Amino acid sequence: MASDMELWEYTLRIGIAFFLGGMIGFERQYRQKSAGLRTNTLVSIGSAAFVMLSYAMTGETGDPSRVAGQIVTGIGFLGAGVIIREGANVQGLNTAATIWCSAAVGSLVGAGLYSYGVITALAVVLTLIILRPLAMYLSRRKEKHTNEDYLEAHYTLTISCNIEAEPQIRPIIMEAISENDLQLQSLKSKRDEQSGNLKFEAQIISEGRNNKHIENFAKRIGSDRNVSEIGWILTKTNFN
Incomplete structure (x- = not known):
């Protein structure tokens, strides 16, 4: 040229x-x-x-x-x-x-x-x-082979966000669950009287102990600017 x-x-x-x-x-x-x-x-x-x-x-x-x-x-x-x-x-x-x-x-x-x-x-x-x-x-x-002793694991996730953002956060939660191949057992929300924020509590089931996908789920939700706090805990594991 x-x-x-x-x-x-x-x-x-x-x-x-x-x-x-x-x-x-x-x-x-x-x-x-x-x-x-x-x-x-x-x-x-x-x-x-x-x-x-x-x-x-x-x-x-x-x-x-x-x-x-x-x-x-x-x-x-x-x-x-x-x-x-x-x-x-x-x-x-x-x-x-x-x-x-x-x-x-x-x-x-x-x-x-x-x-x-x-x-x-x-x-x-x-x-x-x-x-x-x-x-x-x-x-x-x-991961399933690594955790073959586990049949399923139950997790509880808590999410705090602006109360006005509920219509936007619910679809994001459902999308993140689908992306990480998780099963939603229940999803509850209530207003926190002290902070005034809306708090979600999601009960999620995973095939085997799958902390990596749960953490990816939490990061996906936490990246939204309306979310102020998110956390998760392993509540129960069922064995083969």
């Missing part, structure tokens, strides 16, 4: 990078991950801009691949920021890998390889959507 790139061509590539990065980020935002719509879109746009800048600066004699290599290195630091270690569990690896892929999509578009960028973006989105149920299924089988 010549150093005197036309403005319309630059705008086109930035626009495509914006669209593809946003498509990837939409899935992450929908899952309420730390790096969502804006982060993946910005990474894609920035990568495309850097690749085009490298071509403009080096022309036909330089090596623009060096800039692409620096993009990969820089994204590594950005991805490390979304990885969180909690005890023996590590969270954020999928989101970090998604940011890395968004940079690859932006780099392809910046180099003028539009079709390759589109194919890569579609592959990333399909991987995040289609393989997620399979990964959850395999995780459940592993």
Whole structure:
């Protein structure tokens, strides 16, 4: 690509990078991950801009691949920021890998390889959507094997939120239960006279002792701005 790139061509590539990065980020935002719509879109746009800048600066004699290599290195630091270690569990690896892929999509578009960028973006989105149920299924089988002495476990969750937010919180609770393959036994709500908030009490049943899914459930509910407090306790386990 010549150093005197036309403005319309630059705008086109930035626009495509914006669209593809946003498509990837939409899935992450929908899952309420730390790096969502804006982060993946910005990474894609920035990568495309850097690749085009490298071509403009080096022309036909330089090596623009060096800039692409620096993009990969820089994204590594950005991805490390979304990885969180909690005890023996590590969270954020999928989101970090998604940011890395968004940079690859932006780099392809910046180099003028539009079709390759589109194919890569579609592959990333399909991987995040289609393989997620399979990964959850395999995780459940592993946890079920680990906890094979338990037939089922009963949990009690308490949630405190603004009383006006009850119509919004109830659907979120039901959705989070479905996402984590849990069974709702009962759901009660009453107003706390001291705080004035609405308190939910949910009785939940899980196949085996499944603290990880219960914690994921709690995080999903707790991420709502109307929720002020959430907690859970294992109340009973039935043995085989």
